[in-house]
Amino acid sequence: MDAFFRVVDGLRRADGRTTVSAVLDRLAAARPAAEDHRARIAAAGPPLVPLLDPLLPAVVATVHDRQNMLTPQRMAWVAESVWPAGAGRVELRLVEAGLDVRVQSADILAGIARKVASDELNGRGDARLIALLRPYIDTQSVWGDAPSWARMRGNAANTGLRVAG
Template sequence: MQSRRLEVACDESGFSGTNLLDPNFEVITHASVHVDARTAAECVALIRSRYRYSATEYKSTQLLRQGPALEWLLRTLTGRGHVHLTDKSYFVVTRLVDLLIGDPSYAAGTSLAPELRSLALTLHRQGPEVFGQVKWNAFLTAFVAMMRTKRHRVINSPAVDAFFYHLDLLDSDRLDLSCLRDARPQVEKVLTELLGERSSVPPPLEPLLPALLETARHWSAGGRSVAIVHDEQSALTPHRVGRISALLADTTQGPPPLLGLTMVDSRTDPRVQLADLLAGAARHIAVTELHAEGSPVLTALLRPYLSPHSLWSDIPSWTRLTSA
């Protein structure tokens, strides 16, 4: 009988902290693998020996310079890996909509709460064209600054004022932003809640949280329970993971989908090293497709891994990434 409990190892690629609008890091990927430690160690050792690399930890930056190694990895892990993609600038817009208009919960921005996704897509796709790229970027930058609550004991009122100042500069009959202009009470409510260390509102600038939720949903499908081993990541606090675990349990019948998360040093766990390689490979392929410079062979190899609930807004690249 197949076990209803499994353990997966995870890592990310493209993390840039709260600097979500850095043009050099457009995409963050969260990868997970379901392999045992022995198999993972054999895979990593084989890559090192076959492709002439012998550092303590083989990283994805080395893998990307070895085309055959990259293809071998993607062929080998088929059916045992999963990748969630996040377009960071689109993520910022989803956070803006969810926190200022919708319900600022841990479900927001995930497949559990799709109600406002169409509005976020409209703003993300049309905002730069309607208002101009410079004004739109300044607006999103002001939102990110307003939502940086770390080390703040009170609401950063100048940042709130700056956000609404940049919002007022976005004036066009082609795209109605009145729902955002009326959101100051909601902004102050959300920011007040975020001042607490155990807030019921998720941190607004942490794309790993929706990625973790979608990862747990993928592996727990069919009534399974998943335990996650993750590379060390300060965003994944016990309180936040607990919130995600409780949310998944409340929306699922049967055993708890997410049993817990344990953080490890990736240098000591070959499974996490393997997840790191997959995450780096996926980010490379996704970014090249975003710029219409992808390799059809690599894209086809990545396709089976991709989460259908990835936060991705560009239709042409998503079509190439997901359609055979």
Template sequence: MIVPDGAPDVVEVACDESGYSGTNLLDPASPVIVHAGVDLSLDEAAAVLGTLRSRFNHRRTAEHKAHLLLRPGQPEAVAWFRAELEGRSTVHVVDKRAYVAGRVLDLLSGGPSYLDGTRLGRDHGRAAAVLHGRADVLEAFVAMTHLKHRRRPEPAAIDRFLELVPGLVAGGVPELAGLSRGDVVAVLDRLLDGDPAVPPPLEPLVPALAETVLRWSAGRRSVAVVHDEQSALTPHRTAVLAASLAVAVAPAVPPLVGVRQVDSRDDPRVQVADLLAGLARRSALSTP
């Protein structure tokens, strides 16, 4: 990863996720995705994994997975692991239904942006809450915007979504008032054409990465990310995300200076981030 010359303060953060399900965002068995980051050095991360192997009798494997810490009889290992990462880690939890609800409004009621779904994006308030409770609308939106391997939008999917719009407007989502078929097709065509200004609506990992970066940056320093390999984090998307964040926070330092993807088996820092994300996801799923 290349860090700009003269950068006053750059922190390298290793990241991984748990709960990523691609475009299957409404699977009730996987309602959240967790993105974790750690600023450990390679030696520090290797020491954490080594202790888990020796002190807590974890089997020696190329990778450590969260289920090893979540087995019965492991509370001491979990407590030790969390204590080791105190002040050296962050966790960001994304409710997938809330994410999709926000993307309905971001994509169809204004200019879509790579800031959507982050603290720097728009707050849709009550309208998003209404959409969160409408599984039929969310499912129709996902079907309509799932454009992989398509050359043009699917007319039937657009029809299904538009049929629900009048009821939504009457039920508390005025942002969609006046939405026409032409409006929807125009946005979908931009997605199909690869318009660089339009973020992928079914990839929560992109704004999740942005939130992790913003927390580590805190307006004071830039962040260089080392990430487990993820198809959602293409070089194009991460470059546009970095540029969007830089413009949004100016004149503060650019939050993101680069993303380097690695095989998690080769980087103990990413393995630690994976363990942390898995633990946080299990905790989120067990919280009423």
């Protein structure tokens, strides 16, 4: 993480206020949130899941198509992660994405959610679409822009969907 933010700081110093300045500023401002997130993960002990691998936490909250990262041990981790969250017994079954309408629907909805969130992040948000997305936003998500996050989050409940920025 230190190496990444050293590069960000170096680019910010050398930038000369180009079109990427705002992105570099947002990356630099996100460092405390990134450090807090990493500290929470590290405090839990050696992870089965690599620290920055978003796949397995996302599987806990969504329908997902088959990935070569989903080993039997990692699938067991997913199942164990869901049960304490009050979801009850969960069946995890791999299906072929192209043949399962649930996965296709989830992919379409995830794409729509990503577009709505991206538009909000870039100052082109639609309040009605944000209101429709809000019930599915995990308030514990990591989001790099405080103003757009405050508008998106509103009074959302923690539903388990991960919106990453």
